[in-house]
Structures are given as structure tokens and as C-alpha cells.
Amino acid sequence: MEDHVTSEEAQVRIAECPQCGAQVELPAERISGECAFCQSKLIEKLGQRLVFDRVAPFDLTKEQAGAHLKTAFGSALMAPEKLRKAGKPEDVEGVYLPFWAYDAVARSTYSAEIGINWWETQTYTTTDSKGKTVTRTRRVLRTEWFSSDGTHVSDYRDQLVSASTGLAEAEANELEPFDVGLCLPFAPELLAGWAAERPSVVGDEALNTARTEFMELESRAIAAFLPGDSQRNITFSTDLQMVDVDLFLLPVWIAKYSHNGQVHRLLVNGQTGEVVGQIPRSMAKVASLIAIGVLVSAAITAYMGKLWGVFWF
Secondary structure, three states: OOOOOOHHHHOOOEEEOOOOOOOOEEEOOOEEEEEOOOOEEEOOOOOOOOOOOOOOOOOHHHHHHHHHHHHHOOOOOOOOOHOOOOOOOOHHHEEEEEEEEEEEEEEEEEEEEEEEEEEEEEEEEEEEOOOOEEEEEEEEEEEEEEEEEEEEEEEEEEEEEOOOOOHHHHHHHHOOOOOHHHHHOOHHHHOOOOOOOOOOOOOOHHHHHHHHHHHHHHHHHHHHOOOOOOEEEEEEEEEEEEEEEEEEEEEEEEOOOOOOOOOEEEEEOOOOEEEEEEEOOOOOHHHHHHHHHHHHHHHHHHHHHHHHHHHHH
């Protein structure tokens, strides 16, 4: 597989403004941005060797991303009011985040127990409403188990792994899926007007994450492949061949806000509108809800006490 990032490339931090010619330093994690002198859009000169393979355009506008945020968090009654307002378009930034896209072939051997269901008709006696003994029948589901072993082959394509240390893999998985079929061949011009981050999760770290996810996919694929009505005691051994890897830039809207001295963020998939983010609770609202609960409980207790007094006397 081709190595997309070299140490020399990772050290590049300067972009030249095409409008005023200023040499502008970009944040270490980004390859595009805005000129501080004339607000022109900047694209880092990546050199002769392109780092990225493909780019997926934003399908959602900033206003649409804000609408998805409001819809997702508007029902979070215990959320701070600042969070409820986090969906305002001016608070949302569109960023291209880097993802590795791995291809692999998995060849597995497995063994398992296959359950086949069948219905048994049983005859039994019972007593009816008149006290008479009657004979009845009922159907009981039975499962018979058989041993099975075999082979399974899967061809996996474009398994995404976050290439950004700012986007944990678990969070990236929640944000997926992305339609990588909409990706375009990389060209610096596609990033104009957008912030874009360079890959910071590289080498064995990304590869090991991909291997783990491929093994999870293969485990589920084998379970779905097995015949019968149910399965148990599934074991398998897999030879995983990593075929290829590409580096994609995928569209994400990011809304940042602060609460109790901490910075939180909400993420919106720039294609599907899927919203991901932690929702802190307003302690004032929680305390109010508890107080209301205590008052209601006290009122119910007092009411029941009066009823009991009336009944007793």
C-alpha cells in the first residue's frame, strides 16, 4: 500500500495568498483556510506529491446543518440554553476531515452449532372452569443442534478510519456512513472556501484500527452467512489481506460551544445530516426537576394520607 504522508510533508505550514501574495502560516492541523490580510481563500502548496486521493463535496449548506442541530437537540429539555442555540448558522464551521479508506479481503474458516427449530405437539390434562378434568394439546417450540464448519470469503471496500486525532474513531463511526461514491479526484481547488485538516493518525495506529474493524465485520458476516434458525458457539480464524488504502477528505460541519468552563462540540455529517455530540445537562434544570418531583411526591403522599384517614374512620 502506498504511503501517503511523509515527515517532510507533515512539516509544511505555509500557504501563499493568491490575492495579495502574503505568506500565511496555517494551523498545524490544517491545509486550507483564510488569509488574515485580505480574507482570500488559502490552499497550502502540497508539493508535487499529492497527499489526498479524493474529496466528497458538502451536500448540506450551513443553514441546513444548523437546522439539523436544532432538530436533534431541541428536544433535549435538560440541555443548557446555550446548547439549544448552538445550531445558529453563524456558530457552525464546515471542515473537511481526513479519513483513511481501506480495502481488504478476508478468508475465514469457521465452526459453529446450527439450531434447527421444530414444533412438538404435546397432550396434557387440566381442569376447566367447572372443575372437570379435560385433555388438551399444545405446540412447543424445540431446537435441535448440529455441528457445522466451513469457509467464508468477504471482499471489503472503503472501510473508513478517522485520520484526525481530533475525531476519535468511536465518534467517527457514529458520524458515518458517508457516500464515498460521490467523492471527486483530489484537486486543491475543491478546498477553496473550506477549512481542511491534514492526517494526524497514520501508520500502524490507523492500520491496526482498520484490522480490528474488519475482524468485527467478518464476525458479523459469518454469523449472517450461517444457515439454520439460530447459531451458537461460533469460532473462526481469518486471514486478512489488506489490499489498498486511500486518503479521503470528507465533509463535516462543526459547532463549538462552552459550558462550565469546558469547550464542547457538535458534529454534523455534511452529506446526511447525522448529528453527533455529547449533550451536557444544565444542573439548574436538573435541580428544578428534582424539586418538582419532591413536591409532587409530597403532594401525592399527603393526598393518600387524607384518603386513608377518611377510609379508616
